[in-house]
Amino acid sequence: MAKTPRTHSSLVRPSYAWLSLVLVALLFVAVNVYSSVSFTSARLDLTEDRIYTLSPGTRDTLAKVQEPITLRFFFSERLGRELPAYAAYGQRVRNLLQEYANLSNGKIRLEIFDPEPFSTVEDRAVSYGLQGVPIDQSGEQVYFGLVGTNMTDDEQVVPFFQPERERFLEYDLTRIVNNLANPERKVVGMLSGLPLEGRFMPGGQVAPPWTILQQMRQVFLVRTIGAAIDRIEPDVDVLFVVHPKNLPEKTLYAIDQFMMAGGRAIFFVDPYSEADATIPDPSGQPKLDTSSALPGLFDKWGIAVSSDEVVGDRRAARRVNAGAGNQVVAVDFVVWLNLQRQNLNQELPVTGELQQISMASAGAVSLKEGASLSMTPLISTSAEAQMIAVDKLRPRPDPQRLLREYQPGNEAKVLAARFQGKLATAFPDGRPTVEGETEAPKDLPEFRAESQGEAMFAVIADTDLLDDRFWVRVQDFFGQQVMAPFANNGDFVMNLLESLSGSSALVDLRGRGMVARPFTVIEEMRREADQRFRAQEEALQERLQESLARLEELRSKEAPGGGAILTNAQRAEIAKIQEDILQARRELRSVQRSLREDIDTLQTRLLFLNIGLVPLLVVLAAILVGLARAARRRRGAPSATLSGKGASA
Numbered sequence: 062m063a064k065t066p067r068t069h070s071s072l073v074r075p076s077y078a079w080l081s082l083v084l085v086a087l088l089f090v091a092v093n094v095y096s097s098v099s100f101t102s103a104r105l106d107l108t109e110d111r112i113y114t115l116s117p118g119t120r121d122t123l124a125k126v127q128e129p130i131t132l133r134f135f136f137s138e139r140l141g142r143e144l145p146a147y148a149a150y151g152q153r154v155r156n157l158l159q160e161y162a163n164l165s166n167g168k169i170r171l172e173i174f175d176p177e178p179f180s181t182v183e184d185r186a187v188s189y190g191l192q193g194v195p196i197d198q199s200g201e202q203v204y205f206g207l208v209g210t211n212m213t214d215d216e217q218v219v220p221f222f223q224p225e226r227e228r229f230l231e232y233d234l235t236r237i238v239n240n241l242a243n244p245e246r247k248v249v250g251m252l253s254g255l256p257l258e259g260r261f262m263p264g265g266q267v268a269p270p271w272t273i274l275q276q277m278r279q280v281f282l283v284r285t286i287g288a289a290i291d292r293i294e295p296d297v298d299v300l301f302v303v304h305p306k307n308l309p310e311k312t313l314y315a316i317d318q319f320m321m322a323g324g325r326a327i328f329f330v331d332p333y334s335e336a337d338a339t340i341p342d343p344s345g346q347p348k349l350d351t352s353s354a355l356p357g358l359f360d361k362w363g364i365a366v367s368s369d370e371v372v373g374d375r376r377a378a379r380r381v382n383a384g385a386g387n388q389v390v391a392v393d394f395v396v397w398l399n400l401q402r403q404n405l406n407q408e409l410p411v412t413g414e415l416q417q418i419s420m421a422s423a424g425a426v427s428l429k430e431g432a433s434l435s436m437t438p439l440i441s442t443s444a445e446a447q448m449i450a451v452d453k454l455r456p457r458p459d460p461q462r463l464l465r466e467y468q469p470g471n472e473a474k475v476l477a478a479r480f481q482g483k484l485a486t487a488f489p490d491g492r493p494t495v496e497g498e499t500e501a502p503k504d505l506p507e508f509r510a511e512s513q514g515e516a517m518f519a520v521i522a523d524t525d526l527l528d529d530r531f532w533v534r535v536q537d538f539f540g541q542q543v544m545a546p547f548a549n550n551g552d553f554v555m556n557l558l559e560s561l562s563g564s565s566a567l568v569d570l571r572g573r574g575m576v577a578r579p580f581t582v583i584e585e586m587r588r589e590a591d592q593r594f595r596a597q598e599e600a601l602q603e604r605l606q607e608s609l610a611r612l613e614e615l616r617s618k619e620a621p622g623g624g625a626i627l628t629n630a631q632r633a634e635i636a637k638i639q640e641d642i643l644q645a646r647r648e649l650r651s652v653q654r655s656l657r658e659d660i661d662t663l664q665t666r667l668l669f670l671n672i673g674l675v676p677l678l679v680v681l682a683a684i685l686v687g688l689a690r691a692a693r694r695r696r697g698a699p700s701a702t703l704s705g706k707g708a709s710a
Contacts, residue, residue, distance in 0.1 A: 070354075082205035092604045115160065119235045122163060126168040126242045128212045133172045133188045134158055137203035150224055151205060157234060176204045177624070186288045206510050207234075211241040221638060225545045226241045236280060247562040250297035252286040252312075254304035254353065255336055255524060272535060272544055276551050277301075281558065288312060293319040298562045300326035304334055304524045308352045310493040313357045316485050321509035321514055325561040327554075330354050332368050332424040333451045333523040347456065353524070359637040361487035363432025364480065366522050367424040369451050372474045375467055379406060379419070394460040395467050397421045398442070399548070400476075406439050411479075411556040413550040422454060423520035425474040434482040436437055440476045441517070445469035453563045477521040484512035519557055526550050595649060
């Protein structure tokens with residue numbers, strides 16, 4: 062059989078195939094190089110809270126930069142090689158900084174440094190105050206920080222980028238740019254009855270300043286105001302009043318006239334301040350009065366704040382351990398509240414982006430009938446809230462008792478609100494007479510009987526919202542204090558301050574995704590089942606008390622010689638009581654087991670939907686594609702065969 066000669070086209074076709082592969086490879090490399098240069102900060106953000114998308118506040122801040130700003134980013138490449146997680150985070154910081162520079166119309170200059178050990182770059186990083194961290198036993202340190210400077214030599218420093226604060230990265234960077242672009246910071250006048258600035262403790266120790274104050278000082282110029290003052294300086298942009306207990310009349314008058322002159326303020330009052338209760342009085346004894354309500358002003362302004370009752374809410378209750386010693390007894394503490402998004406005003410930028418606020422023993426705020434102000438709720442409870450007497454929390458609250466006695470209400474309570482409108486002075490007769498004062502101080506502001514324009518201020522009926530233990534964990538990182546918030550309390554306070562001071566560009570940067578994202582369906586199931594469990598437990602306790610009383614009565618019937626006189630009927634009754642107790646305990650275990658089974662089933666379903674469903678869909682799609690291709694090949698096979706036969710013929 063003679064061989065069929067190879068045609069020219071059959072020889073050229075493999076050459077074209079190889080050339081095509083080479084061209085495709087070159088195109089692939091070229092596209093990657095071009096995209097790495099041109100789209101360094103491009104990203105597709107599929108997160109629920111859009112935490113990887115620049116907010117309008119950032120874009121607005123960058124557009125308003127007038128003077129040149131230099132950002133110096135120090136990242137040790139060795140840190141990225143040794144710890145891949147830091148390499149990914151470092152790349153994200155670098156890309157975000159580059160995007161800031163691109164959007165600033167040339168006003169922001171980005172410089173990137175690799176501070177190698179014992180180099181001049183490392184010396185420069187240390188001189189800026191960056192945090193060096195040892196990565197092994199050799200003692201060599203790595204760096205991951207940022208230094209920002211402006212034309213007037215103002216500096217803003219991030220000593221070390223902590224992964225725990227990644228969700229706040231945009232806020233941290235935008236705050237630095239905003240502070241450098243606007244060196245003149247707003248003034249916050251702080252009048253506090255709590256030791257926000259720290260205090261001396263027994264044993265010579267010094268408690269550090271509260272985290273909220275440290276955050277405020279990063280953005281604002283905080284000026285401490287004494288409790289006995291004659292006036293508030295007009296350059297104060299926002300008055301920050303915390304736990305105002307027993308303020309003298311002249312101080313109340315100074316606050317009143319500050320508000321009449323168009324001042325803005327935030328008032329933190331509390332029917333039962335747990336932060337204050339932890340601080341003993343000068344004699345070392347626990348304080349009897351830890352409340353503040355500012356009635357001298359609020360009553361005249363038309364605002365009501367509960368002073369002898371706190372708000373309890375089973376739906377928002379924080380779960381605590383009420384057991385003694387090593388015993389664990391999980392209980393819903395109805396006066397410690399974890400308020401979720403449904404409890405926050407979603408229509409306002411101050412609270413619209415927040416996820417959770419933690420409060421403790423808070424009061425209720427309301428507007429009196431006939432008041433000239435308008436009230437906008439910021440934080441509210443569910444409709445099942447109940448007012449609880451403060452006396453039930455002294456000297457020490459009992460979470461189990463409060464839960465047993467909890468009676469759901471039918472009206473939501475407002476815990477924090479913003480007030481706006483025309484305000485009349487609380488001192489219509491002018492400045493009150495001060496005992497021991499021979500003449501009024503000079504240079505007092507002109508008396509005003511009503512507010513200049515519309516007054517605007519906020520009232521929060523809780524001071525524990527500011528306490529670190531209710532919203533932030535402070536950790537030590539090689540001598541540096543790292544703050545890891547688990548609630549948006551700090552964001553809420555800062556949003557309020559910026560909103561009232563007029564510098565609101567940073568408001569929408571906070572609270573964009575929290576670590577604590579509760580499974581609300583599971584939590585609601587647990588609460589309902591737990592409520593059933595509590596009801597049966599109470600019934601069991603009542604039966605146990607009755608049974609024990611009956612047993613005691615039977616056993617008290619003793620013969621003269623000391624022996625108990627028990628008839629057969631009494632013995633049978635004792636046996637029946639014991640059987641009832643065992644049956645009740647079995648029922649309780651059954652309820653608990655059913656609760657656990659329902660929750661486990663739901664959790665398994667959620668895990669499957671979040672982890673297993675997507676890979677299964679991908680596999681299913683691959684199978685369908687494969688079947689479709691096989692079907693196309695089968696449909697094309699006969700025509701190919703016929704073509705081959707025709708060619709042979």
